[in-house]
Amino acid sequence: MGNASPLLSLRGVTKQRLAAGVRFELHVDALDLVAGERIALVGESGSGKSTLLDLVALASRPDDAARFRLQVDDAVANVVTLWRDGASDALAALRARHIGYVPQTGGLFAFLSVFDNIDLPRRLLGLPRDGSVVERLAERLGVADQLRKKPASLSVGQRQRVAIARALAHGPSLVLADEPTASVDPATADIVTNLLLEQAKERGAALLLASHDWARVERLGLARIAPEIARERSDDGVVVRSTFARQS
Template identity: 40%
Template sequence: MTEPILDVSDMEVSRGREGESYAVALSACRLNAGDVAAIVGPSGCGKSTLLEALGLILEPKSVTHHRLGAVDLTGDLHLSASERETRWARLRQHYLGFVPQSGGLLPFLNVKQNIELPRKLVGLQGRDSFLEQVIERLRLEPLLGRMPAQLSIGERQRVSFVRSIAHRPGLLLADEPTAALDPILAKELFTLIVEIAREFSIGALIVTHEWSLVEDVGIRQIVGTVSAQRRTVFNERL
């Protein structure tokens, strides 16, 4: 039986100083290859905090079970900080893809160089047939020689998405990828992210406030509910 792309239960993250901290809890999340889910909830409830914890950027306070594919991370909180960061940095590089809200393109690299950068970091060269297909689907070929400053907001977000999956990661994490786009462009990009993740068997978690887009494309919802003072619990909507 194939391992799930992501399998987490009872994860809790605490952010902020003691006495002013905010807790975010995830009851359970299991994604197989090609599964797509949206992390939704009220503004400020901790959606991005949860994504950072799942993306091995933010250390959880506790977790009962945590696996990325065949890699068991459940006991990593017992490692030293340096050991954990070395291990997590390697996993982020090889296994995860990120689409930040701002796009995050490096301004001194052109589109082609930005897209190919994550491939070079994991020892892959140039472009392969998978990347060629994705570039064509998102109509980026005419933009490959341009610098990020020469792109529209919509173009930058499309490039950021392609860069995030250029090395064909197991899991894509997107933080409000359509927030800066008008409704038509937002729907187009959101739909493309879902279609490509499913087509190429990439698990994906998308933080979004666009409830209508989530409903339109019919993906799973992991909903945050503020259950007590300064605490949000995320559960999958059945």
């Protein structure tokens, strides 16, 4: 990945979660992601992929962090400081402007048309009303004839394509996808994932994709990060320690 300044840079980031006698500890020793880079977080269920994605999505506060930076538009956002200062509005603004999300199953709004769902992040940012942006994206993702419909009348695969379009419509620097094909059949999963990779590449967005499907990730030729998992018994119960480390 050369020496380009990373879009995302994490060092010594930790997050703990407690559930049913199990203490889960996520450790991100190092994680760098440069602009336009595409990486898969691969691991079994419970390995901490989603927890890491929550952190990167600025949706979950780290317990500790030596460095957590997002560099966009030639400026650096110090996420550690923002969390420490309780700057939830600034975090929301960063999410709105620089991050796109593809949830597990669409996450589309049933009360909006497909067009309005895709257009929502653009409207939120007050970008110029330009239907052609939405229409072009929808065309590339094969849902151009569904724009006037409500999400309820779409198949699961179509909804995922709409979700991809929504994640890219406002030109984010970073796209996060958490098991985006978990609810579709394998053939559709390949199509949807390919579309996501293509479109992210075409728009120059970095991509962080969480998946438990090693084979598909290998087939797609994506760089992979897999956590080291350690399980211990302690007086409190079971401790699961998941450690991610990857430097550019």
